[in-house]
Amino acid sequence: MNDMTRTTNIDAALDDLRAALGDRLSTGPSILDQHAHDEAYTPPVRPDAVAFPETTEEVSRIVKICAAHDCPIVPYGFGTSLEGQVVPASGGISLDMSRMDRVLAINENDLDAVVQPGVRRTQLNDALRGTGLMFTVDPGADASMGGMASTRASGTNTVRYGTMRENVLAMVVVLATGEVIRTGSRARKSASGYDLTHLFIGAEGTLGIITELTVKLHGQPDTILSATCAFDTVDDAVNTVILAIQMGLPMARIELLDDVQMRGMNLFKPELGLQEKPHLFLEFHGSQAGVAEQVDLFQAVAEEHGASVFASSTKMEERNALWAARHEAYYAGRALKPGAKGLITDCCVPISALAECITRTKVEIESAGLLAPLVGHVGDGNFHLNILIDPADTDELERAKALAASVNDIALSLGGTVTGEHGVGLGKRKYMNAEHGAAYQFMQHLKASVDPKGILNPGKLV
Structure with missing residues (x-):
């Protein structure tokens, strides 16, 4: 044209x-x-x-x-x-x-809710107050439900409750022709037809426009306990998590912050006062007795791997402060280099390969001569780099892009993916063929068949 x-x-x-x-x-x-x-x-x-x-x-x-x-x-x-x-x-x-921001229905007995795509995740949880239920997908940002489904969002609760993929039951979608379809149902399982709901989850608006979602809800636990523990090395922290998962400990959140990130956390929020060593931030959900047992078992595993300063709390204000600090990790990282911007990337590997992936990534960071604090949803093998750069320094930007590419290559070499939760968009489209091979060509054929004019979010994903 x-x-x-x-x-x-x-x-x-x-x-x-x-x-x-x-x-x-x-x-x-x-x-x-x-x-x-x-x-x-x-x-x-x-x-x-x-x-x-x-x-x-x-x-x-x-x-x-x-x-x-x-x-x-x-x-x-x-x-x-x-x-x-x-x-x-x-x-x-x-x-x-x-403006499509209404919670249309809350079905307490069936543990689901129907929402429009502009509803924010915190807005839904506000609407659930008094029901004893909660929506669990928490990517950190107060994102919209439609956006979270479109990018297959996850976050700190994923290890226990799953991503948007596991928490969306049904959708209303407008296709490229303007035709409206409904995918899925409120039933918890179905063997009927193609799984169209999950086709649109993670499609980033390239196959259709989501205008309504039916999402799963979960009961609020009787007891919630948050904890932190420090380790001498990232390997020790990761190996602690691997063993805890193999033991079947049902942890709700397991977040890794490396020593560089912890330095930034203390600069950004001095009141945290945590050691500048690799840390795990954890959360346990369940009955009072069940949580106590989980904590004792985890602490024993952590001590076997040299953990120090294990601290925990069930007080809401202390728990909220800890997770607020985790969600502000991007800004805390930037405190290490005032005036810097962050080029953020993520990858995900099988959890057994996570320690190796991080070790190799650390070598690449040092080789690039850049500052890049690391945080991760270690319970599911996903971590993020916040590569700090001077936005006016073109050489730093190019080195940061090369570092991000190296991280993607490492993840693929270990049987992983170039993005655990950020999605593809424009930024990671160039890696799709390397990751998916012939399946990527199938994605392109699928896109062309449902959107032959290419009007839905062109240039993204495929």
């Missing part, structure tokens, strides 16, 4: 969308700038306009208009993605789902 044809198509689409949405179609510069980027170190690209739908029917109408004019559509939640998933690389319409 040449520039003149593209401009004509976009202008025609905007005219039709303005007639359908009125002032809920915006071309204001500040709105366009907001929707030009996410949290990734990716060059921003402005959309031509931002649409704010409020119903599934409106999303369907918007998609039909865009399809008629070959106008790209990029779904947008709250812009917390980390690989450029919401960057409108080809322009077009940014479809802001924030």
Whole structure:
């Protein structure tokens, strides 16, 4: 499509969308700038306009208009993605789902809830107060449910409760034609037809636009205990976790922070006062007696691997402070290099290979001459690097990109994946063929069959 044809198509689409949405179609510069980027170190690209739908029917109408004019559509939640998933690389319409923010149903007896895609995870948990139930997927950012499903989000609770993949039962999806389909049901299992629900989870808006989700809920435990323990080496911490998992200890959270990250934590929040050694942050859920038994067993395993200063608490304010600090790890890392920005990457390997993966990664960090604090959801083999760079230093940026590529190569060599939870977007698309081989070509065929015009989040994933 040449520039003149593209401009004509976009202008025609905007005219039709303005007639359908009125002032809920915006071309204001500040709105366009907001929707030009996410949290990734990716060059921003402005959309031509931002649409704010409020119903599934409106999303369907918007998609039909865009399809008629070959106008790209990029779904947008709250812009917390980390690989450029919401960057409108080809322009077009940014479809802001924030006004579709209603909790439609809470089914206490069946342990599920029905929500619109713009509902934030904390908003859902606020709505669950008094029910004794909770939604468990916690990626750290207060992301939208639609965005979390689209990127197959996980987080600190994954080792016990699973990712979005395990916690979505059904969805309503608008296809590239504007047709509306429902996938799955509220039943906890089914042997009927293709598993379309999980096809759209992690598809990053390239196959359809999610407009409703039915998600699993879990009962709130009687007792919650958080703990920290320090180790002399990352290997000791990882091997402690491997043995604890092999013993069947049902830990709810197991987070690894290396010595570099702990230095940043103490700079950012001096009140933490933790040793600047590799640490595990842990959480145990269950009955009072069950949690006490879990803690005793874990502490014994940790001491076998040289753990020191094991501290625990069941007090809500102390638990909240610990996990708030963990969720602020990105900003704590930046405290190590004031004025720096972070190029963030992640990978995931079989847990038995995690210690080797981290050791090899540390060698690459030193070779690159960069500062890169490391945190990880060690219970499922996933870790993140926050590679600190001076945004004005092009040499540092190139070295950081090369380091991220090396981490991806190491993960693949150990039977892992280039992303455990950040997703693919623009940032990791180039690794897809190496990871998936012929299956990646199948993904491309699938994309072409359901979106032949290529209007749904073009340039991402495939």
